[in-house]
Amino acid sequence: MRRDDDLSGTIDWTTVFMYGALVLFGWLNIYAAVYDETHQSVFDLSLNSGRQLLFIVAAFLVAFVITIIDMRFYETFAYFFYGLILFLLLLTPVIGKEVGGNKAWIGIGSFGIQPSEFAKFITALAVGKFIGSVGFRMENLRSQFLLFVLIGLPMGLTFLQKDTGTALVFASFILVFxxxxxxxFLLIVGICAAVIFILTLLVPDPTYLYVAIGAILVLLIVFDRRKKIKRIVTLTLAALMISGVIASVDYIVKDVLKPHQQNRVKALINPDADPLGFGWNxxxxxxxxxxxxxxxxxxxKGTQTKFDFVPAQSTDFIFCTIGEEHGxxxxxxxxxxxxxxxxxxxxxxxxxxxRFTRAYGYSVASIFFFHFVVNIGMTIGLVPVIGIPLPFFSYGGSSLWSFTILLFILLKLDAQRGHVLQRI
Amino acid sequence: MNEGRKEIFQLVFVLVGLTFIVKLFFIQVVDNHYAELANSNSILRQVEYPFRGLIYDRNRKLIVYNTPEFDLQIIVNDVKKFDSAKFCEVFNLTREELRLKFKELKSRKKEYSPVKPLRFIERLSNEDMARIEDRLDEFPGFYIQARTTRAYTSPALANALGYVSEISKTELKKDTTGIYRQGDYIGQSGIEAFYEEQLRGKRGVRFKLRNVKGIEKGSFNNGEYDTLSVPGQDLVSSIDLELQQYGEKLMKGKAGSIVAIEPSSGEVLALVSGPSYDPNLLTGKKYSSNFKTISSDTLKPLFNRPLMAQYRPGSIFKIVQALTALQEKVIIPETRIPCDRTIINCHGDHSFEDLQGAIANSCNPYFHNVLRRMLNQNKSTDTYEDTRLGLTEWDKHIKSFGFGTQLGIDLPNEKSGLVPTPELYDRAYHNKPWKFSNIYSIAIGEGENLVVPLQMANFAATVANRGFYYTPHLVKAIGKEGRPLHQYTLRHYTTVDSTYFKVAVSAMQQVVESGTGQWYAKLPDVIVCGKTGTVQNEPFPDHSVFIAFAPRDNPKIAISVYVENAGQGARAGASIASLMIERYLFKQTRRQYMEDYVLAGKFLD
Structure with missing residues (x-):
C-alpha cells in the first residue's frame, strides 16, 4: 500500500512538463502579441502579458492546492459543485457584466471570472461520477438520456448568455459517451449532419442537392444486385431524411441564425468574398x-499581430502570433x-x-481536443469562427485556471489510482 | 464492446494534428501570396516630397520659394458623428458641397478604403489652416497632410518663371523616366519647366510600419530601405528683379515686350511681357479657377511675347542690311545713294546720305538700293538666277545673327521667326519666277521677315559686342555657386567682320545723338547707341520698335522694346528703352517727365 502523501513519486511529471511548456510558450506569445516598444516591462499590469503572468502564478498555486486535496473530495462533491455552477450560470445573466457582447462574466473587482469556464471541469466531474456510479449501463436509454441532460443544462445556460463558443464545448462530452x-450511430449521424450542413452552404440552391441525392439513390438501387424491397425502402427513407435535413439546414441558416453567425459560416467557405467585411477575421x-x-x-517581429490587424490576437486568435513569428x-x-x-x-x-477517473480523463482529453480543433482550425480557415480560447495560450485568467484545474484533478486522480478499488 | 475505441481516439488526434500541419504548410510555405498581403497591410510606403529648388535674381534676391499647403484627409472608419453645420463653417463649405464631397469619396472605387487616409479637401492655404487648426479636434477622423507649393516674392516675371502644377494624366503616360507619380508637381512653363530636372530634387521614400488603423508604428527594419529626399537645386537667375519690376511698370496697359541682355555674357536682365499676370494666382487652391480666367483672357497674358510674338522687325533691320552689305563689299561706309522717294516712300528732311546718315535718318530708298546691290551681284547673267544666288548668300549672313532659328534660350516655346529663303518665294509665287522687285520690302524689315523680340535684343547685344553673341539665358548659376549650362558659355560669331560693326556702332550712336532717336533715347552722362523702327500694321496703328545698347564702349546692357500699335519707334520704343537703360546703369530715373510720358501711354497723340 502506498502512502497518501507520496505525491512526487506518483504524479505524472511528463504531463506536468508538457503543461509547463505550453503555459510558458503561451505566455511568450501573449507578450509578443501585445508587445509595444514603449511598454517593455514584463510586469506591467496595464498589459495583458503582465496580468497573464499574475494569472499563471495563481494557476500554479491552484494546481498545487488541487494536488494536496484527497481525490475522494472530487468524486464526493461532484454533484454539489454541479448544482452550484448551474446556480451561478443562472445568476450570471442577472448580475453579470457585459464583455464583448456576451453577458458571461461575474465581476470581482477589476477582474472578472467566467462561470461557464469552470462549468467545464465541474460537468466533467459530474459526468465521470454518473458514468462511474454503481449500476450505470450505457446501453440503458435512461442513462443515456440523463447523460445528455447532464451536459445539456450547462450548455443551454451558456447559450442563454450568448456565449455560443463555450456552449459548443459541452458537445465534446459526446466523445466521452x-x-x-x-x-x-449518434456520432456518425452528427458527422453526416455536419457534412450536409457544409454542403448546403456551399451549394447556392438546395435543389441541386436534392437532385444529387435522387441520382445517388437511383444508382444505388440500379446497381444493387440483390434488389430486396426492404433495402430499397431503407435507402429511400434515408434519402428522404437527408433531404429533410438539408431543408431544415437551409431554413436554419437563412432564417434562424443571426446575420453575424451566418457570416461566420459563410466566411469559412469563401473568406475572400468580402475581405473587409465578414471575412475580415x-x-x-x-x-x-x-x-x-x-x-x-x-x-x-510580427507586424500583423502586433499592429492589431488580427482581432482578439491575444485571446482567441493567439495562434496567429505563433504562425507569424515562429513560422x-x-x-x-x-x-x-x-x-x-x-x-x-x-x-x-x-x-x-x-470508470469515474477514466470517464473524467476522457472528458479532459475531449475538452482540450475540442478547443484545439476549433481554435486553430478557425485561425487557418478550416472551422467557422467560434470564440473559444486555445488552452494555455489564450490570454485570460478564467480559462487558464479552469484548464489547469481540469488537468490537475486528472493528475491527482491518476496519482492516487492505486487507492481505489477496482470497479471496472 | 469498446475494443478499438481508444485507438480511434488516438488516430483522430494525430490525423487532426497532421491536417493542421499540412494546411499550415500550404498557407505558410507554399503560398507566397499571404506574405505580400501582409506587407501591403502593414508597410506604408510613404513618399517624402523634396523641396523644389529656390530661384534668386542676379543680386541674390529671392524670387520663388516654397510655402506649405495642406490637404485635409479623412479616414472614414475613424469619423464619428459631427456637427455638419460647424464643419461647413470651419472649412468654408456649403452643405451641398459637403454632401458632394462625401459622395465623391465613395465613388473613388479603387482607391476607396475605410481604413486608409483619403484626400478630402485639397490645398488649404495658410490662412485656412490658422482657422482650422484649433478646431480640428472637434472632427475626429479628419487629419491634415502638409506639402509645399510655390510662392513668389513679387508679382513680376510671371511668364519667364512659368508655373508648377500637378502632373496631368497625359503627361504621366508620356513620362518615360518613371520619375513621376500621380499627385507630383511638375514645372509647366518658363524656368520651372526648362529647369525641371534641376529644380525637382529627388523624392525620398520611407517605409513605415502601421497598424490596422493606419497609424504609424515606427520605421520598417530600422529604416534600412529608406531614402532621404534630396531638395532640388537652387537657381540664380540673371534677371535683375528691380529692373524687371520697373519694366513691368512701364509696360502696364500696353501690349508688347522688353528684353534686356548683358552683352558680355548673354544674361537676360529683364524679360517683360505685357500684359502679364500675378504668378501667385497660379498656386494653391485657386489654381484651376484662376487658370481658366487667365488663359481665356483676350489679351493673352499667358502668351510670352518676348519669345513667342513674331513681328516684322521694321527699320531696325537696316543695321543688319548695312552689316551684310559691308561684308559683301557691295557698299562702303562712304557710299552715298539719293533718297529717291518715287521708288519707296521715306520721311524726314534728307536727300543724299552716306551709310551713317542713311541709318540715322532711316532712309528707305537707300536700303532699297543696298539690298538690290546685295541680291543682284551679277554672278549670273539670268536676273532671276542672280537674285536667287544673292538671296541665298544674304540668308547665310542674316541667320548668323540668330534670326530665323530658335536662339535656344532656357525657356520653352521659343519661336524661330522667319528669314525668307528662295524656297519660300518659290512656294509663294507657285514656282513662277521672281526677282528683286518682287521682294524688295525685306530691305527695310517689312515683307516676309519675322523676328521675335528676343532676337532683336540679341542682335543689339551682338552689335554691342562688335560681332558675336552668347545665347541669351535666364539662369546664370545652377546651385548657388554654380555655373550656367554649358551651351550658354559659348560665343557665337556672325559672318560679318568686327570692323564693319564699328561702322554700325557709330551709326547707331548718331541715331540717338542727332537722328530719329534723339528726343527720347538720349541720356546724359552715357553714350547710348540705338535704332528706331516703325512697323506698318494696316489698318491698325503701327508697332513701335527700338533696339539699343549702352554705354557705347564696354556695353553693359542691350535692349529691345516692342510696343504694339504705339506708332513711331522714336516715341514709345525709344522712351521705354532709355528709361530701362537709365534705371539699370544709374539705378534711378532722372527724367521723371519721360517716365510720366510712358506711364500715360498716349504715344499716338
Whole structure:
C-alpha cells in the first residue's frame, strides 16, 4: 500500500512538463502579441502579458492546492459543485457584466471570472461520477438520456448568455459517451449532419442537392444486385431524411441564425468574398499566419499581430502570433506538443482502474481536443469562427485556471489510482 | 464492446494534428501570396516630397520659394458623428458641397478604403489652416497632410518663371523616366519647366510600419530601405528683379515686350511681357479657377511675347542690311545713294546720305538700293538666277545673327521667326519666277521677315559686342555657386567682320545723338547707341520698335522694346528703352517727365 502523501513519486511529471511548456510558450506569445516598444516591462499590469503572468502564478498555486486535496473530495462533491455552477450560470445573466457582447462574466473587482469556464471541469466531474456510479449501463436509454441532460443544462445556460463558443464545448462530452460504450450511430449521424450542413452552404440552391441525392439513390438501387424491397425502402427513407435535413439546414441558416453567425459560416467557405467585411477575421488571421513563412519573422517581429490587424490576437486568435513569428516550424512544434499532450491524457485515462477517473480523463482529453480543433482550425480557415480560447495560450485568467484545474484533478486522480478499488 | 475505441481516439488526434500541419504548410510555405498581403497591410510606403529648388535674381534676391499647403484627409472608419453645420463653417463649405464631397469619396472605387487616409479637401492655404487648426479636434477622423507649393516674392516675371502644377494624366503616360507619380508637381512653363530636372530634387521614400488603423508604428527594419529626399537645386537667375519690376511698370496697359541682355555674357536682365499676370494666382487652391480666367483672357497674358510674338522687325533691320552689305563689299561706309522717294516712300528732311546718315535718318530708298546691290551681284547673267544666288548668300549672313532659328534660350516655346529663303518665294509665287522687285520690302524689315523680340535684343547685344553673341539665358548659376549650362558659355560669331560693326556702332550712336532717336533715347552722362523702327500694321496703328545698347564702349546692357500699335519707334520704343537703360546703369530715373510720358501711354497723340 502506498502512502497518501507520496505525491512526487506518483504524479505524472511528463504531463506536468508538457503543461509547463505550453503555459510558458503561451505566455511568450501573449507578450509578443501585445508587445509595444514603449511598454517593455514584463510586469506591467496595464498589459495583458503582465496580468497573464499574475494569472499563471495563481494557476500554479491552484494546481498545487488541487494536488494536496484527497481525490475522494472530487468524486464526493461532484454533484454539489454541479448544482452550484448551474446556480451561478443562472445568476450570471442577472448580475453579470457585459464583455464583448456576451453577458458571461461575474465581476470581482477589476477582474472578472467566467462561470461557464469552470462549468467545464465541474460537468466533467459530474459526468465521470454518473458514468462511474454503481449500476450505470450505457446501453440503458435512461442513462443515456440523463447523460445528455447532464451536459445539456450547462450548455443551454451558456447559450442563454450568448456565449455560443463555450456552449459548443459541452458537445465534446459526446466523445466521452462514445468511449464509454455509446453506439457510434449518434456520432456518425452528427458527422453526416455536419457534412450536409457544409454542403448546403456551399451549394447556392438546395435543389441541386436534392437532385444529387435522387441520382445517388437511383444508382444505388440500379446497381444493387440483390434488389430486396426492404433495402430499397431503407435507402429511400434515408434519402428522404437527408433531404429533410438539408431543408431544415437551409431554413436554419437563412432564417434562424443571426446575420453575424451566418457570416461566420459563410466566411469559412469563401473568406475572400468580402475581405473587409465578414471575412475580415479569417482573412487577416490567414494573412498573419501565412506571412510567417517557414521559419517565421522572429520573436516580437510580427507586424500583423502586433499592429492589431488580427482581432482578439491575444485571446482567441493567439495562434496567429505563433504562425507569424515562429513560422511553420513553430506552428508544427506547438501542434505536435498539443497532440502529444492529448495522447498523454488518453494514456492516463486508459490506465485508470475505475470508470469515474477514466470517464473524467476522457472528458479532459475531449475538452482540450475540442478547443484545439476549433481554435486553430478557425485561425487557418478550416472551422467557422467560434470564440473559444486555445488552452494555455489564450490570454485570460478564467480559462487558464479552469484548464489547469481540469488537468490537475486528472493528475491527482491518476496519482492516487492505486487507492481505489477496482470497479471496472 | 469498446475494443478499438481508444485507438480511434488516438488516430483522430494525430490525423487532426497532421491536417493542421499540412494546411499550415500550404498557407505558410507554399503560398507566397499571404506574405505580400501582409506587407501591403502593414508597410506604408510613404513618399517624402523634396523641396523644389529656390530661384534668386542676379543680386541674390529671392524670387520663388516654397510655402506649405495642406490637404485635409479623412479616414472614414475613424469619423464619428459631427456637427455638419460647424464643419461647413470651419472649412468654408456649403452643405451641398459637403454632401458632394462625401459622395465623391465613395465613388473613388479603387482607391476607396475605410481604413486608409483619403484626400478630402485639397490645398488649404495658410490662412485656412490658422482657422482650422484649433478646431480640428472637434472632427475626429479628419487629419491634415502638409506639402509645399510655390510662392513668389513679387508679382513680376510671371511668364519667364512659368508655373508648377500637378502632373496631368497625359503627361504621366508620356513620362518615360518613371520619375513621376500621380499627385507630383511638375514645372509647366518658363524656368520651372526648362529647369525641371534641376529644380525637382529627388523624392525620398520611407517605409513605415502601421497598424490596422493606419497609424504609424515606427520605421520598417530600422529604416534600412529608406531614402532621404534630396531638395532640388537652387537657381540664380540673371534677371535683375528691380529692373524687371520697373519694366513691368512701364509696360502696364500696353501690349508688347522688353528684353534686356548683358552683352558680355548673354544674361537676360529683364524679360517683360505685357500684359502679364500675378504668378501667385497660379498656386494653391485657386489654381484651376484662376487658370481658366487667365488663359481665356483676350489679351493673352499667358502668351510670352518676348519669345513667342513674331513681328516684322521694321527699320531696325537696316543695321543688319548695312552689316551684310559691308561684308559683301557691295557698299562702303562712304557710299552715298539719293533718297529717291518715287521708288519707296521715306520721311524726314534728307536727300543724299552716306551709310551713317542713311541709318540715322532711316532712309528707305537707300536700303532699297543696298539690298538690290546685295541680291543682284551679277554672278549670273539670268536676273532671276542672280537674285536667287544673292538671296541665298544674304540668308547665310542674316541667320548668323540668330534670326530665323530658335536662339535656344532656357525657356520653352521659343519661336524661330522667319528669314525668307528662295524656297519660300518659290512656294509663294507657285514656282513662277521672281526677282528683286518682287521682294524688295525685306530691305527695310517689312515683307516676309519675322523676328521675335528676343532676337532683336540679341542682335543689339551682338552689335554691342562688335560681332558675336552668347545665347541669351535666364539662369546664370545652377546651385548657388554654380555655373550656367554649358551651351550658354559659348560665343557665337556672325559672318560679318568686327570692323564693319564699328561702322554700325557709330551709326547707331548718331541715331540717338542727332537722328530719329534723339528726343527720347538720349541720356546724359552715357553714350547710348540705338535704332528706331516703325512697323506698318494696316489698318491698325503701327508697332513701335527700338533696339539699343549702352554705354557705347564696354556695353553693359542691350535692349529691345516692342510696343504694339504705339506708332513711331522714336516715341514709345525709344522712351521705354532709355528709361530701362537709365534705371539699370544709374539705378534711378532722372527724367521723371519721360517716365510720366510712358506711364500715360498716349504715344499716338
Amino acid at each position: 462514445f468511449r464509454e460504450g455509446m453506439s457510434p 479569417v482573412t487577416q488571421s490567414k494573412i498573419a499566419i501565412g506571412s510567417g513563412g517557414f521559419f517565421g519573422k522572429g520573436f516580437l 511553420w516550424i513553430g506552428s508544427t512544434i506547438v501542434i505536435g506538443l498539443f497532440v502529444a499532450f492529448l495522447l498523454r491524457i488518453l494514456f492516463l485515462a486508459e490506465r485508470q482502474k475505475n
